[in-house]
Amino acid sequence: MINEQEISSMPRIGDLAPDFKAMTTTGSMQFSEYIKGRWTILFSHPADFTPVCTTEMSGFALEKEFFAEQETKLVGLSIDSIHSHIAWVNNVKKNSGILFEFPIIADIDMKVSKLYGMLQPGESETAAVRAVFFIDPKGKIRLIMYYPLNVGRNMDEIKRVLLALKTSDEHKVSLPLDWRPGEKVIVSPPKTIAEMQEREASNYEMVDFYLAKRDL
Structure with missing residues (x-):
């Protein structure tokens, strides 16, 4: 037992x-x-x-x-x-x-x-x-x-997860649902008002101030 x-x-x-x-x-x-x-x-x-x-x-x-x-x-x-x-x-x-x-x-x-x-x-x-x-x-x-x-x-998922973990470590980003290499990544949410304003002026793909994506 x-x-x-x-x-x-x-x-x-x-x-x-x-x-x-x-x-x-x-x-x-x-x-x-x-x-x-x-x-x-x-x-x-x-x-x-x-x-x-x-x-x-x-x-x-x-x-x-x-x-x-x-x-x-x-x-x-x-x-x-x-x-x-x-x-x-x-x-x-x-x-x-x-x-x-x-x-x-x-x-x-x-x-x-x-x-x-x-x-x-x-x-x-x-x-x-x-x-x-x-x-x-x-x-x-x-x-x-x-x-x-x-x-x-699922071998495809095992490979995808490995690439996602390595990508996250290398670029200090998060990965969205179903992320694949070459797709946009998620930038960490802003922690200050200044960071929020900086983000709003950036070229990120803005879903909202807390959810922004960018290319690597």
């Missing part, structure tokens, strides 16, 4: 990503060292040799070039042994030609799954839900997604 203390300690947005040491399909990993200075996406799947998980992991693998261009590391996880992981990686490669080159954590003792709140009793106590953690180069968790066991993730 998962106790309330384990659930209450689930990491939240703004927390530093909990550190751990684990065996993966690419070797032993000290998580804090592996992710240092790079954007990282840590994602869990319920089990090896399952249909939805195979489509998802293949989706991450097929976007290898995109994540490389964004200097973003991928780390997968499920509550399976390293031998199961390796057999599954080999099976998928033989059947589809797709190789999962990113590390997949063997979490047979559920240590990492519990640390990151990937085990949610209402869904399952023995399989990790489809969690996605976006971690910035300083090791801070910036965004978390959770999906149930029977619904696959």
